[in-house]
Amino acid sequence: MLVTYLEASRDLCDTDSILFGVTLAVCRIIGAKISTAVRATGQSSAIPAWRRRIEERIAKARALIGRLICFTSGNNRPRIVRTVRMAFAGTKVSLSQPDIMQ
Known part of the structure; x- marks a missing residue:
């Protein structure tokens, strides 16, 4: 049965899926435990750390820029104001300055 499926596979991805399925079936039959987490983490490690x-960092910077834009457009919700205060912490910028919206 395996030969039929392997001959019908079109590319390496199909062959990999077939072999993984066979391996999983054999492990279930013999009672061996296999972790599927190894397969999932192997693919995610392709992206370098x-x-x-x-x-x-880019995602965090974009979120901060979005909140700063909301603040300059007049959104004074507590979460936005808190984020703006944290962004300007350690600087001499005060939210009470009249030109802060610029």
């Missing part, structure tokens, strides 16, 4: 860190 440095790239993930940079993408996370």
